[in-house]
Amino acid sequence: MPPLRTCLILPVRAGRVLLGHKLRGFGAGKIVGIGGKVEPGESLEQAAVRELAEEAGLIVDPADAQLAAYLDFRFPHRPEWDMTSQVFVVRRWAGQVRACEEIRPEWFAVDAPPFARMWDENRVWLPHVLRGERVELQATYGADNDRLTEVSLRVVQQVTRGV
Numbered sequence: 023m024p025p026l027r028t029c030l031i032l033p034v035r036a037g038r039v040l041l042g043h044k045l046r047g048f049g050a051g052k053i054v055g056i057g058g059k060v061e062p063g064e065s066l067e068q069a070a071v072r073e074l075a076e077e078a079g080l081i082v083d084p085a086d087a088q089l090a091a092y093l094d095f096r097f098p099h100r101p102e103w104d105m106t107s108q109v110f111v112v113r114r115w116a117g118q119v120r121a122c123e124e125i126r127p128e129w130f131a132v133d134a135p136p137f138a139r140m141w142d143e144n145r146v147w148l149p150h151v152l153r154g155e156r157v158e159l160q161a162t163y164g165a166d167n168d169r170l171t172e173v174s175l176r177v178v179q180q181v182t183r184g185v
């Protein structure tokens with residue numbers, strides 16, 4: 023089965039990034055980037071802005087979603103969890119942050135994301151993205167489906183403007 027296609031979107035403003043406490047479903051109990059599965063007929067940008075509106079109440083023009091990472095997560099001991107995820111950064115939006123049944127959003131300082139409570143590979147790719155770089159990452163999880171056994175990261179583009 024090909025890996026599930028998902029997206030993540032990171033609103034960034036004034037040195038802070040919006041993440042969310044995942045309250046149910048995949049990754050429940052972790053702090054995650056807001057996002058979800060890409061639905062048939064949607065572009066990745068459309069999926070990302072739809073998820074942000076549904077899960078955190080912010081309204082974004084898909085043209086303002088900047089591609090920041092391509093992530094490939096493999097779980098050899100739980101292959102049904104294999105996913106790819108395109109990550110977008112957005113700096114312009116309308117609306118107010120609000121919670122939903124699935125996510126409780128919270129702002130974090132860009133220089134202090136809550137790595138201990140995030141998926142393990144976030145500590146590898148997220149600092150680059152929050153510095154304004156574009157990256158590609160491949161990560162493989164071990165038998166506990168919680169800690170990485172292998173990871174590789176490639177910086178695809180250095181971006182002069184930080185977030």
Ligand SMILES: Nc1[nH]c(=O)nc2c1ncn2[C@H]1C[C@H](O)[C@@H](COP(=O)(O)OP(=O)(O)OP(=O)(O)O)O1
Binds near residue numbers: 028055059141
């Ligand atoms: N290793 C990983 N690191 C990470 O940062 N995000 C990951 C990840 N593996 C998956 N994700 C993200 C991608 C995607 O946004 C989300 C999974 O999609 P969903 O939130 O749609 O899952 P759910 O099972 O909660 O879906 P529904 O039950 O359909 O709402 O988890």
